[in-house]
Amino acid sequence: MSIKCLDLTHTYQIKSPLEQEALKNINLTLEDGKYIAIVGHTGSGKSTLVEHFNGLLFPTSGEVHIDDYISNNKKRKNKKELLKLREKVGLVFQFPEYQLFEETVLKDVMFGPKNFKVDIETAKNRAIEALRQVGLDDSYFERSPFELSGGEKRRVAIAGILAMEPKILVLDEPTAGLDPLGAKEILNLLKRLHESGKTIILVTHDMDIVLNEVEDVVLLKDGQLIRHADHIKIFEENLEDLSLEVPVSYKFITSLNEHGYHLDVKDSKDVLKLAKSIKEEIDSWRR
Amino acid sequence: MASLTLGRYVPYSSFVHRLDPRQKIMSLILLMVAIFMPLYNFSSTFFVMGILFILLLILMAFSHVSLLSLLKSLRAMWFLILFLMLINVLVPIYGTEHIAFSIGNFHVYWESILQSLKIIFRLFMMIQVTMMLTATTKPLDLTYGLEWYMSPLKIIRFPAHEIAMVISIALRFIPTLLDEANRIMKAQASRGVDFKHGSIKMKFKAVIALIIPLFVSSFQRSEELANAMEARNYDPRAKRSRYHLLRFHFLDLVSFLLCAGVMSFIIYLSVANIDIFAQFGVYGTW
Numbered sequence: 403m404s405i406k407c408l409d410l411t412h413t414y415q416i417k418s419p420l421e422q423e424a425l426k427n428i429n430l431t432l433e434d435g436k437y438i439a440i441v442g443h444t445g446s447g448k449s450t451l452v453e454h455f456n457g458l459l460f461p462t463s464g465e466v467h468i469d470d471y472i473s474n475n476k477k478r479k480n481k482k483e484l485l486k487l488r489e490k491v492g493l494v495f496q497f498p499e500y501q502l503f504e505e506t507v508l509k510d511v512m513f514g515p516k517n518f519k520v521d522i523e524t525a526k527n528r529a530i531e532a533l534r535q536v537g538l539d540d541s542y543f544e545r546s547p548f549e550l551s552g553g554e555k556r557r558v559a560i561a562g563i564l565a566m567e568p569k570i571l572v573l574d575e576p577t578a579g580l581d582p583l584g585a586k587e588i589l590n591l592l593k594r595l596h597e598s599g600k601t602i603i604l605v606t607h608d609m610d611i612v613l614n615e616v617e618d619v620v621l622l623k624d625g626q627l628i629r630h631a632d633h634i635k636i637f638e639e640n641l642e643d644l645s646l647e648v649p650v651s652y653k654f655i656t657s658l659n660e661h662g663y664h665l666d667v668k669d670s671k672d673v674l675k676l677a678k679s680i681k682e683e684i685d686s687w688r689r
Numbered sequence: 690m691a692s693l694t695l696g697r698y699v700p701y702s703s704f705v706h707r708l709d710p711r712q713k714i715m716s717l718i719l720l721m722v723a724i725f726m727p728l729y730n731f732s733s734t735f736f737v738m739g740i741l742f743i744l745l746l747i748l749m750a751f752s753h754v755s756l757l758s759l760l761k762s763l764r765a766m767w768f769l770i771l772f773l774m775l776i777n778v779l780v781p782i783y784g785t786e787h788i789a790f791s792i793g794n795f796h797v798y799w800e801s802i803l804q805s806l807k808i809i810f811r812l813f814m815m816i817q818v819t820m821m822l823t824a825t826t827k828p829l830d831l832t833y834g835l836e837w838y839m840s841p842l843k844i845i846r847f848p849a850h851e852i853a854m855v856i857s858i859a860l861r862f863i864p865t866l867l868d869e870a871n872r873i874m875k876a877q878a879s880r881g882v883d884f885k886h887g888s889i890k891m892k893f894k895a896v897i898a899l900i901i902p903l904f905v906s907s908f909q910r911s912e913e914l915a916n917a918m919e920a921r922n923y924d925p926r927a928k929r930s931r932y933h934l935l936r937f938h939f940l941d942l943v944s945f946l947l948c949a950g951v952m953s954f955i956i957y958l959s960v961a962n963i964d965i966f967a968q969f970g971v972y973g974t975w
């Protein structure tokens with residue numbers, strides 16, 4: 403189950419004065435089972451790209467292959483196939499808390515599976531499991547989603563997609579606007595999901611997440627693909643030119659290395675580990 | 690959604706765009722009056738309206754108002770057109786001399802058909818001139834213009850400024866709400882909602898899934914906006930200056946005089962009951 407973009411181009415409001423080319427000739431293959439980040443400055447086309455993955459948008463030209471589903475601008479959309487695609491690729495929108503509408507949290511999470519013709523009993527079981535996965539216990543099930551805090555709402559919304567049991571989970575800036583602890587919880591959840599075998603595609607412009615969480619990175623700028631590489635190699639690019647902030651820990655290690663250290667960037671994930679490897683390096687000099 | 694974009698402001702910098710909104714509102718009213726003036730007979734009406742229509746088309750081309758979206762308005766009116774045709778054919782009131790065709794004992798008169806065509810043409814031109822105004826004038830300028838016309842009423846404590854403010858806020862949020870609706874629709878589509886197909890029951894559920902989040906976020910937005918305005922000490926009664934001053938230019942005078950001239954001429958034709966074709970020596974037209 404991989405996603406392939408072939409010369410994918412998307413133009414918004416084509417043939418109008420407000421025409422805007424949001425994606426330009428993207429060629430890209432996202433492999434199965436990976437944890438992938440899509441990064442870029444605001445307006446670089448990240449959301450536009452991921453909305454092609456579950457058939458919300460269709461290419462203006464070029465193609466997107468999602469498994470055996472081919473999305474282009476010609477084919478008449480078969481609504482059954484499209485529904486199947488949306489079940490396979492779960493997309494969590496940016497600020498997904500705005501999509502809640504049911505009376506109770508449980509009902510809202512069941513909404514997705516029910517739309518995909520899952521029977522009520524199974525939908526309920528899936529919803530309960532998804533809510534537990536995002537760390538919301540029984541006491542939340544019968545509450546109204548509108549009385550929850552922002553972070554809790556977001557977790558309900560994510561559970562709403564998880565309950566659809568998608569093979570690929572796409573999240574558009576899931577940590578935006580959350581407090582650091584709430585963000586950490588969501589990232590931990592994603593890590594667990596990835597370890598259990600799900601493909602995770604995460605849209606973000608937080609380079610700390612890129613450094614510490616993901617495997618592969620797709621770097622976009624002004625609708626063009628700059629690079630698709632390993633999450634460490636991506637830092638070879640001049641990120642500041644792309645209006646992205648290089649993490650402090652990464653700067654710290656590279657500047658130590660410029661001064662003669664031999665530290666591994668992979669150690670920057672954890673301050674404790676980093677301190678230890680610095681200590682080891684100094685010890686090795688003393689010897 | 691297409692019908693909502695009808696007559697939306699389209700940014701260009703043609704001379705029509707740059708005209709004073711107050712003057713454009715006045716010209717719209719003048720032209721509306723001209724369009725609805727009853728003339729001597731069908732041929733006079735169609736002749737005069739036709740000329741006005743062509744002039745407006747040329748103006749549309751100059752100001753980049755899309756002809757396509759004007760034609761789309763016809764599609765939105767199809768029911769009205771059908772209805773008018775039917776009423777006029779079934780209940781002929783306006784002169785019944787020329788039979789177009791008969792179905793058994795029932796006669797369909799040319800007058801009935803022409804009468805409904807006349808009404809449709811007028812409605813169509815009404816949409817045309819309104820679109821000319823809304824497509825070339827920023828909504829905010831439009832409300833400034835309206836406020837200016839309402840301001841004499843301030844003397845009798847008519848809340849002209851408040852009304853203008855409410856209108857301009859509402860206009861300001863139309864695109865925002867459209868974007869928001871679009872986003873929610875996409876989010877719900879990701880959860881398997883099909884907004885286009887499905888049974889009545891499913892459509893109902895789909896609409897609920899759109900409307901409720903839209904309401905929640907609109908209430909939130911309006912509260913935030915009200916708070917932000919209050920935090921800045923907004924007082925509708927305060928005397929305020931304006932960043933963009935409305936100015937009446939020479940071009941405004943010219944276009945006002947043109948519109949007034951067109952209206953006066955058509956009123957003259959109407960009041961004097963002039964048969965245009967008779968002026969050219971062609972008599973006996975319908």
Ligand SMILES: Nc1ncnc2c1ncn2[C@@H]1O[C@H](COP(=O)(O)OP(=O)(O)O)[C@@H](O)[C@H]1O
Pocket residue numbers: 414415422423424442443444445446447448449450451
């Ligand atoms: N519905 C739309 N209509 C017109 N232009 C759009 C629309 N959505 C996005 N854009 C434009 O497309 C570009 C890419 O947007 P987007 O994919 O949302 O970027 P990102 O998610 O990286 O911030 C931006 O320049 C944006 O203004």
Ligand SMILES: [Mg+2]
Pocket residue numbers: 448449450496574
């Ligand atoms: Mg985005």
